[in-house]
Amino acid sequence: MKRLMIALVASIFWVSGAQAQGPRVDPPSTGLPPSVPAESTTPDLIVDLSRARVSITSAFQGESILMFGMFDPPGEVVVVVVGPEARETVLRKQRFLGLWLNTGRQSFDDVPAYYAIAASQPLQRLLARSAGGEILSLEDRMSTVKPVGPRAAAELAQFRGGLVEVKRREGLYPAAIGQVTVQAGRLFRVDLPFPSRLPEGVYEVKAYLLRDGRIVAAVSRPLPVGKVGFSAQLAGWASHDGPLYGLGAIVMALFAGWLGGAVMRRL
Amino acid sequence: MEIYLPIAELSMNVFVLLGLGAAAGLLAGMFGVGGGFLATPLLIFVGIPPAVAVASQANQVIANSVSSLQVHWRRGNVDLRMGLVLLLGGMVGSSAGVWLFTYLKRIGQIDFVIAVLYVVMLSTIGLLMLAESLSTYVKRRRNPESPRGKLHTHYLVHRLPLKLRFYKSKLYISALLPVGLGFLIGILSAILGVGGGFVLVPAMIYLLGMPTAVVIGTSNFQILFVAANVTFLQATTNGTVDVVLALLLILGGVVGAPIGSRLAAKLPGVVLRGLMSVLILAVAAELLVELLRTPASPFSLGAREVSP
Numbered sequence: 258m259k260r261l262m263i264a265l266v267a268s269i270f271w272v273s274g275a276q277a278q279g280p281r282v283d284p285p286s287t288g289l290p291p292s293v294p295a296e297s298t299t300p301d302l303i304v305d306l307s308r309a310r311v312s313i314t315s316a317f318q319g320e321s322i323l324m325f326g327m328f329d330p331p332g333e334v335v336v337v338v339v340g341p342e343a344r345e346t347v348l349r350k351q352r353f354l355g356l357w358l359n360t361g362r363q364s365f366d367d368v369p370a371y372y373a374i375a376a377s378q379p380l381q382r383l384l385a386r387s388a389g390g391e392i393l394s395l396e397d398r399m400s401t402v403k404p405v406g407p408r409a410a411a412e413l414a415q416f417r418g419g420l421v422e423v424k425r426r427e428g429l430y431p432a433a434i435g436q437v438t439v440q441a442g443r444l445f446r447v448d449l450p451f452p453s454r455l456p457e458g459v460y461e462v463k464a465y466l467l468r469d470g471r472i473v474a475a476v477s478r479p480l481p482v483g484k485v486g487f488s489a490q491l492a493g494w495a496s497h498d499g500p501l502y503g504l505g506a507i508v509m510a511l512f513a514g515w516l517g518g519a520v521m522r523r524l
Numbered sequence: 525m526e527i528y529l530p531i532a533e534l535s536m537n538v539f540v541l542l543g544l545g546a547a548a549g550l551l552a553g554m555f556g557v558g559g560g561f562l563a564t565p566l567l568i569f570v571g572i573p574p575a576v577a578v579a580s581q582a583n584q585v586i587a588n589s590v591s592s593l594q595v596h597w598r599r600g601n602v603d604l605r606m607g608l609v610l611l612l613g614g615m616v617g618s619s620a621g622v623w624l625f626t627y628l629k630r631i632g633q634i635d636f637v638i639a640v641l642y643v644v645m646l647s648t649i650g651l652l653m654l655a656e657s658l659s660t661y662v663k664r665r666r667n668p669e670s671p672r673g674k675l676h677t678h679y680l681v682h683r684l685p686l687k688l689r690f691y692k693s694k695l696y697i698s699a700l701l702p703v704g705l706g707f708l709i710g711i712l713s714a715i716l717g718v719g720g721g722f723v724l725v726p727a728m729i730y731l732l733g734m735p736t737a738v739v740i741g742t743s744n745f746q747i748l749f750v751a752a753n754v755t756f757l758q759a760t761t762n763g764t765v766d767v768v769l770a771l772l773l774i775l776g777g778v779v780g781a782p783i784g785s786r787l788a789a790k791l792p793g794v795v796l797r798g799l800m801s802v803l804i805l806a807v808a809a810e811l812l813v814e815l816l817r818t819p820a821s822p823f824s825l826g827a828r829e830v831s832p
């Protein structure tokens with residue numbers, strides 16, 4: 258029943274949010290668009306992203322995207338960003354005859370490429386009263402990834418821990434809970450950090466409004482992450498037409514080597 | 525200045541990559557062998573995934589050998605017959621090597637195999653070269669005008685069947701020998717992303733007994749085609765050739781190579797070989813330490829598999 262309500266609120270908001278997308282000037286100053294009747298459900302939570310997508314260009318070094326919005330006080334805001342899910346394989350090194358080599362491996366299904374949470378208050382306090390089930394801390398989310406094949410629970414926990422460790426190191430599972438800053442009691446903003454080594458796909462940015470530990474509104478925004486321009490063309494070419502790309506690479510090297518040799522001998 | 529490498533899928537400092545290319549080019553110019561054996565481990569040290577480092581380095585080797593081949597071809601320092609026989613083995617070996625590479629990558633052991641092969645090969649060659657240049661140095665000092673010996677010594681390998689005459693190399697040896705050598709170099713080339721000149725050149729001199737003058741040109745001839753084969757197969761089967769990375773390495777190499785050859789003209793050969801052996805041993809030692817040292821974390825991730 259609770260879930261149904263949430264879904265209802267979310268979907269109503271989603272529709273009205275989509276309408277408000279039109280030729281928008283400055284969200285806080287516009288007020289209600291005239292097309293929306295005044296007595297219709299006024300959204301409890303309005304959000305937007307500083308960019309509609311993360312573009313991986315030749316100069317990409319990671320990016321920080323700003324999510325901002327407004328909510329009806331009182332309440333707390335939690336933002337969750339989830340990358341596309343895929344199967345990940347964790348490799349574990351062990352010492353063998355003095356050398357370190359991979360001796361164990363474990364695959365997990367439905368591992369999010371990226372997972373970050375930000376909240377306007379310490380998350381434990383917000384989740385203790387349990388909006389749980391819907392908003393998952395990283396630990397809770399990781400406990401739901403499905404291992405491929407049987408293995409002892411203790412071992413699985415180790416590999417799961419290893420998975421989080423590597424993802425943290427790559428900046429894909431930010432260790433700290435991000436800070437949602439609230440101004441004037443109703444405006445909020447949060448920086449979402451994305452590292453340079455970022456898997457492609459459609460990410461989902463979800464904002465929740467919590468009151469007394471219950472979710473009263475939720476908004477979801479897709480955030481496509483993809484290569485654009487020159488690097489997109491090259492990568493696309495390499496994956497769709499490997500043989501032709503290979504020939505291209507050979508011709509490039511032949512030409513560059515010949516030209517380089519010829520030029521440098523003149524100098 | 526950072527640049528995003530589209531296949532490696534990470535951004536890296538342009539000058540680090542240009543510098544690596546220049547260092548490899550410097551070696552190529554100084555010693556007449558490609559610097560791939562140095563550049564590939566260094567690329568891995570700076571964080572390029574080994575599979576991408578190896579495949580892109582193979583692409584760079586093409587450029588390196590074509591500019592070197594230009595010179596040697598013009599001077600007539602290429603034994604075409606020997607080159608073609610070597611190439612026969614090289615094509616088969618490199619194709620088998622790419623297949624092996626793909627298999628090792630799938631079972632998660634490619635990084636380890638790359639490191640171990642480098643340690644074994646580099647330390648062997650480094651020690652051999654060091655010993656050779658030291659003994660030459662000592663001999664020269666004792667007896668500056670040592671008499672010229674036989675053209676080359678005859679081993680058991682010279683009694684194999686299928687003998688062929690190689691006029692330019694002044695050799696009458698079994699074709700099996702260069703074919704086998706080409707095969708081994710082809711495998712190395714595919715797995716380690718090197719041209720293999722640093723193995724091929726000594727092997728051609730000491731094992732086949734070829735005259736030094738034609739060795740570099742002939743090895744470049746074979747390396748050019750083998751590297752092209754590796755590039756093509758890696759692009760087709762693993763999709764790991766990063767042309768942006770390769771191009772930066774090539775650009776660096778273009779600058780480094782002439783500096784290297786100018787240096788080589790100033791320093792005596794014995795000193796050069798001694799220097800090179802020390803360098804090779806240093807890279808081998810660094811790789812060995814990496815294998816022996818307890819890693820910061822025992823965990824790493826394999827390739828992500830997006831379910832269809």
